[in-house]
Every structure is written in C-alpha cells, then in structure tokens.
Amino acid sequence: MKYFLHDSNSFNDEKVTQLYIKFGYEGLGLFYTILEKLALQEKPILTDVLKHQLKVGKKLNKIWLFMESIDLISSNNGETFSTFIDNIKFKETYVYFIRLRKNLDDFIKIGITYFLDKRYSDYGRLGYEVEELFVEKYDSKKEALERENYHHLQFEQYKYLPVEKFGGYTECFNPCILNYIDL
Numbered sequence: 001m002k003y004f005l006h007d008s009n010s011f012n013d014e015k016v017t018q019l020y021i022k023f024g025y026e027g028l029g030l031f032y033t034i035l036e037k038l039a040l041q042e043k044p045i046l047t048d049v050l051k052h053q054l055k056v057g058k059k060l061n062k063i064w065l066f067m068e069s070i071d072l073i074s075s076n077n078g079e080t081f082s083t084f085i086d087n088i089k090f091k092e093t094y095v096y097f098i099r100l101r102k103n104l105d106d107f108i109k110i111g112i113t114y115f116l117d118k119r120y121s122d123y124g125r126l127g128y129e130v131e132e133l134f135v136e137k138y139d140s141k142k143e144a145l146e147r148e149n150y151h152h153l154q155f156e157q158y159k160y161l162p163v164e165k166f167g168g169y170t171e172c173f174n175p176c177i178l179n180y181i182d183l
Contacts, residue, residue, distance in 0.1 A: 010084075015070045015167065019063075027063045030054070034073055035084055044079035071167035076118040083114075083141075093144035095151065097134040099175065100162070102127050107160040107172045112141075112148045126166055134181065155180070 010016055019027040037050060050056075056064055067073045073082045094116055098109050100123055113119040120130045138144040148171075158174040 015072050018070055019067060019072060022066060023063050026060075027066070030056075030060055030063050031067060031072055034067075034080070035082055038080070038082055039085050044076075044081040047075045047078055047080045050080050069167070071122075074115070074118065076115045081114070083112075093138045093141045095136040095138070095144050095148045096132065097151075097181070098123070099131040099133055100128040100172075101131075102129065102164075105163050106175055107162060108133070108175055108177055109168065109172050110148065110151045110155070111168050111171055112144050123166075126164065133178070 011020070016028070016031070019031060033054060034050065037053065038045060051064070054060070068075060072084070073080055093112060093114055095110070095112050096116060096119070098120065100107055100109055111119065116135065120132070123130050136147060138147065152171060155173045155177045158177050160172045160174045162169050162172055
C-alpha cells in the first residue's frame with residue numbers, strides 16, 4: 001500500500017482553512033481525495049481523467065476552481081498536481097523573483113513553482129503587470145524550498161502586504177530590496 005506523509009497540522013494551513021470556510025467538509029474531502037490520487041501516481045495526473053474518476057460535476061468544479069485559485073492544486077498543460085505532496089516527481093523546481101504592479105501596488109514576490117508560465121499567468125489574471133527579475137532553477141523541491149526560505153528570511157524586514165490577498169501574498173517585499181540583489 002502506498003501512502004503520503006500528511007501533516008497532522010494541515011487543517012491550520014491558511015489555504016486549507018480558506019477551503020474549509022468556503023466549502024466545509026465537502027471541500028476538504030475533495031482536496032484530500034485528490035491528494036490520495038496524486039500520491040498513488042507519484043506524478044501529475046491528466047486533469048480530465050482525474051475529474052472523471054472523482055465525478056467532478058458543476059458543484060465540485062466550483063470547489064476545484066477555488067482550490068486552483070488559492071494554489072492548493074494546480075493544473076498546467078492538462079495535468080493536475082499539488083505541492084502538498086513531496087513525492088511527486090518534476091524535472092525541476094524554480095525560485096522566482098518577480099515585480100508585480102497594479103494601480104498603486106508595486107512589490108516584489110519571491111516564490112517557488114514548477115511551472116513559471118502558469119504562475120506568471122495566474123498573477124496576470126489577477127490584473128497584475130508581471131515583470132520577471134530573476135529565476136533560480138533547482139533539481140529538487142527540497143533545495144528550492146530551502147533557497148526560497150533563505151530569501152524570505154534575508155528580506156524579512158522589507159515585508160510588504162499587497163492590497164489584494166492571493167495565494168502567497170505573505171511572500172511579498174518592498175521594491176527597495178532590488179538595491180540588495182545582484183541581477
């Protein structure tokens with residue numbers, strides 16, 4: 001029997017809590033069922049196949065889209081995955097520095113992703129102008145997470161909270177950090 005490590009504190013995760021507030025146990029049930037399917041495959045699953053297996057109709061699709069909007073699950077190139085599972089195999093993982101601008105909001109986002117284009121288009125759909133500043137490529141998620149955490153701690157005193165909250169909004173910094181980055 002395959003299994004995936006499940007953080008016993010995951011209910012306190014901000015995104016999981018958002019899902020629960022909006023959709024209750026039905027949302028949590030769909031999320032953890034998706035995680036079980038992904039963990040069994042150990043790789044992304046074709047989105048259409050996964051939705052068919054889980055009988056995702058109109059009602060559950062609203063939950064699905066919400067989970068994508070807050071980055072609990074991601075779909076890219078017709079495949080679905082979740083960063084909640086460490087054993088999913090990807091070619092590489094990226095730590096990115098981007099500048100996001102919208103109205104009077106102007107800040108630097110330091111994040112991690114498997115798919116840069118999808119991540120950038122997600123911010124674009126929120127109405128942000130996206131400028132890629134710097135990208136670091138890693139062969140493992142563990143290395144990338146360590147590096148992302150290093151950068152977050154490095155610039156902690158320059159934290160910035162955007163006007164609009166989105167998945168990862170706590171990983172934003174004042175543009176003055178550009179004075180300390182060798183691009």
